[in-house]
Amino acid sequence: MNIPWPLSLKPRPGQLNATKIITEALENDYKIVLDAPTGWGKTLVTLIALKNAKALPTLWLVRSLSVGERIAEDAEKIGLRTFIAAGRNKTCFFREIEKGDVQYYCRFFRYLCPYLKALMEHYLPQTIKSYKDLVKYCKEKKLCPYYAQDSFIEKSDITIQNYFRRRFYAETLVIDEAHNLLMPRENKLSIDKLNDVIVAVERSPYSSKKSISSLISFKRFIENSEGIIDSRAFLDESVIVDLESALRFFLERKVKTRIGYFLRVLESDILYVEKGTIIGLKVTRFNIPRPSVLLSGTFIPELRRVLDIDTYVKIERKPLQAFVLTWLTSRYNEFEDNIADYKKLLNLLKRYGRVVAFGTQRVLSNLRSRADIYEENIDALPSEWSGILMLKTRGRFSEGVDINAEIVAILGAPYMTPDVVNRLSEAYRRLGFRDYKMLASDIPMLITTLQCVGRVTRNPDSKPVIILADYRYQYFEKSLSPFLEVTYVKDLYDLKKKIEKFFMK
Numbered sequence: 001m002n003i004p005w006p007l008s009l010k011p012r013p014g015q016l017n018a019t020k021i022i023t024e025a026l027e028n029d030y031k032i033v034l035d036a037p038t039g040w041g042k043t044l045v046t047l048i049a050l051k052n053a054k055a056l057p058t059l060w061l062v063r064s065l066s067v068g069e070r071i072a073e074d075a076e077k078i079g080l081r082t083f084i085a086a087g088r089n090k091t092c093f094f095r096e097i098e099k100g101d102v103q104y105y106c107r108f109f110r111y112l113c114p115y116l117k118a119l120m121e122h123y124l125p126q127t128i129k130s131y132k133d134l135v136k137y138c139k140e141k142k143l144c145p146y147y148a149q150d151s152f153i154e155k156s157d158i159t160i161q162n163y164f165r166r167r168f169y170a171e172t173l174v175i176d177e178a179h180n181l182l183m184p185r186e187n188k189l190s191i192d193k194l195n196d197v198i199v200a201v202e203r204s205p206y207s208s209k210k211s212i213s214s215l216i217s218f219k220r221f222i223e224n225s226e227g228i229i230d231s232r233a234f235l236d237e238s239v240i241v242d243l244e245s246a247l248r249f250f251l252e253r254k255v256k257t258r259i260g261y262f263l264r265v266l267e268s269d270i271l272y273v274e275k276g277t278i279i280g281l282k283v284t285r286f287n288i289p290r291p292s293v294l295l296s297g298t299f300i301p302e303l304r305r306v307l308d309i310d311t312y313v314k315i316e317r318k319p320l321q322a323f324v325l326t327w328l329t330s331r332y333n334e335f336e337d338n339i340a341d342y343k344k345l346l347n348l349l350k351r352y353g354r355v356v357a358f359g360t361q362r363v364l365s366n367l368r369s370r371a372d373i374y375e376e377n378i379d380a381l382p383s384e385w386s387g388i389l390m391l392k393t394r395g396r397f398s399e400g401v402d403i404n405a406e407i408v409a410i411l412g413a414p415y416m417t418p419d420v421v422n423r424l425s426e427a428y429r430r431l432g433f434r435d436y437k438m439l440a441s442d443i444p445m446l447i448t449t450l451q452c453v454g455r456v457t458r459n460p461d462s463k464p465v466i467i468l469a470d471y472r473y474q475y476f477e478k479s480l481s482p483f484l485e486v487t488y489v490k491d492l493y494d495l496k497k498k499i500e501k502f503f504m505k
Contacts, residue, residue: 005048009077012041018313019045019052022293025311026053026172029291033178033307035299036315038458042295044074046174047158051078055291059170060160063177063399065090065131068160071176072129080157083149086131087165091145093138097251101260105251106146115144124151171291178294179303179447182439184281184424186394187265191276193258194219197243200257204246211242228272228419235266270423274361281420283427298450300479302443306435314482320457322466322484323498324473327491330363330412331472339366342411344492345469346370346388352465352499353406355388358398358452363412364390391452399451408456409467414448415441446479453484465502467495 005011018034025032026049036042050058062068068084075082088102093115097105110116115138122143128134131149138145153159153168163180175181198215201207218234240263247259265271268280288294288307296303304312328338328345346367349355359367368374372387375395381403382389389405391397393414415421424440433439449468456464466484477486489495 009044014315015041015045018315019049021311021313022046022049023052026050026055026291026293030310031288031290031292031294031308032311032313033294033296033299033304033309034313034315035296036313037317037460038297038454039460040315042297043071044077046293046295047071047075047080048078049293050158050172050174051080055172056080056157057170058158058172058174059167060158060174061163061176062160063163063180065160065162067176069130071158071160075158081155082129082158082160083152083156084130084132085149085153085159085161085165086146087162088146091131091135091149093145094254096254096256098256098258098260100264101247101251101257104247104260108248108251113144115142116147119143119148124148126152126155128152173289173292175288175292175294178296178307179298179300181284181288182303182306182443183394183447184270184283184444187261187268187280187282188277189258189261189265191219191222191273191278194262194278196258197262200250200259201242201246204242204249206245206249207242208238211239214239222273222278225273227274227417228270228423229278231266231271240266269427270420272417272420275365281424283424283431285431298447298454298483300443300446300450301482302435302438302446302479306433306439306443317482319481319483319485320453320463320466321487321502322453322468322480323487323489323495324471325467325469325489325495326471326474328412328469329471330360330415331470332418335363335366335412341492342367342469343370345409345411345467345495348492348496349407349409349465349467349499350388352503354386354404355407355409356403356405356456357388357390357409357411358393358414359390359411360393360414362417364392367411393448393452398448398455401455402458403455404459404462405456405464407465407467408453409469410449410452411469413445413468413470413472414452415445442476442479446476449473450480450483465499 022032034042034046050056060071065084065086072082072084088106089099092102094105128137131145134148135145138148201215202212214234222229243259243263250257265278265280268282270281272279328341368390370388371390373385373389375391375397381397381401421441425437428436428439453466456462474488480486489498
């Protein structure tokens with residue numbers, strides 16, 4: 001089979017063979033996984049296979065649009081037309097309302113939008129390749145960039161967009177960082193912000209006294225709660241209708257409220273309260289048609305069965321050294337007895353350089369006194385730092401960033417709370433998954449762990465000490481073995497000797 005590689009690029013070992021396998025799988029309408037380490041060239045291999053199999057146009061889904069330009073650059077090298085499409089939050093000009101309410105405004109009042117009306121009568125230059133350039137052009141011409149994107153999507157070989165933007169028809173689907181599909185989508189609202197919601201509902205002419213009373217009762221209840229809650233015990237359908245009516249009333253008048261944020265939280269499959277915040281989890285209803293290509297650098301073995309894969313292309317990598325600490329755990333009924341030992345661990349690690357310590361909110365709230373930099377106190381990662389940088393698993397900096405450090409420590413296996421896991425299991429069971437317990441519990445924990453480790457090991461030259469500080473990791477040695485070479489450590493003195501030996505290499 002002829003593999004048309006760009007003349008300016010020399011294929012790396014394994015790339016030609018992987019391209020051939022993916023091309024043939026696409027021609028047979030298969031669901032394919034390409035599992036390769038960061039920097040190996042998954043994007044270019046997939047693009048060439050798509051072109052070779054004539055599997056175009058393709059919709060390419062990404063977690064963050066920040067990687068879109070890199071994908072577009074590779075596509076242009078082999079003569080493919082691309083467009084990077086964004087959602088309403090990045091393309092709508094109505095900034096008089098809350099950023100997160102743009103979708104509601106567009107749903108209710110699109111017919112009034114002067115930008116959309118003007119777009120219907122305007123010819124768009126076809127040289128634009130990204131929503132960023134389109135926004136600049138449309139701002140000058142007073143046009144709607146969001147719906148203007150459709151014109152470019154129709155003419156593109158590759159359209160790159162976020163997971164959650166509305167999908168359009170394409171011959172083939174590519175999902176970047178496909179392991180993220182199995183992570184529930186999270187929405188949060190501080191309980192204090194419910195005061196703003198209640199005040200707004202009181203000001204709406206469409207709200208009943210019953211709805212206002214129900215909202216007040218709900219807020220008082222969750223102020224004294226922790227863990228899973230059921231909003232339906234307080235907020236019935238009539239309250240939701242009043243919330244939506246109030247939101248529509250204020251959007252029409254371009255008045256900012258928190259109602260939209262609150263409604264998105266309430267639309268979740270699972271609600272729970274944690275440290276003054278109401279959190280909603282929405283289970284991903286992933287529909288992966290054939291043909292499709294799933295790309296990942298952390299595709300744990302369990303995902304093959306769950307996602308019903310036809311062809312699996314695995315590029316071998318050299319696993320990184322990791323130490324599993326067998327005397328520690330963040331398990332719920334044992335963690336309190338381990339807090340002092342976790343603090344001793346952090347005191348030891350700090351002696352050997354910069355430490356990035358990841359943990360759940362529950363764990364970090366007990367250890368934050370040992371942090372030199374704590375996630376909740378910063379808006380961005382510092383370029384220069386020392387000591388212990390403490391970040392939340394599944395937090396703002398758990399993916400999409402690269403951190404330079406000598407040590408990365410996962411302070412306890414990052415399971416969600418037992419009641420949340422049970423609710424997630426039930427949600428996956430209702431969706432028809434056989435492995436619903438694993439989907440809700442072990443898979444998110446393992447993916448989260450590898451994502452956090454990846455923040456410090458993205459650069460191939462990075463060789464930090466990797467600490468998995470929870471004995472439960474020993475149950476997943478087979479799952480972790482493609483990525484980590486695990487060594488078990490029995491106590492703090494044993495760890496000290498192994499770290500010193502590691503740095504002497």
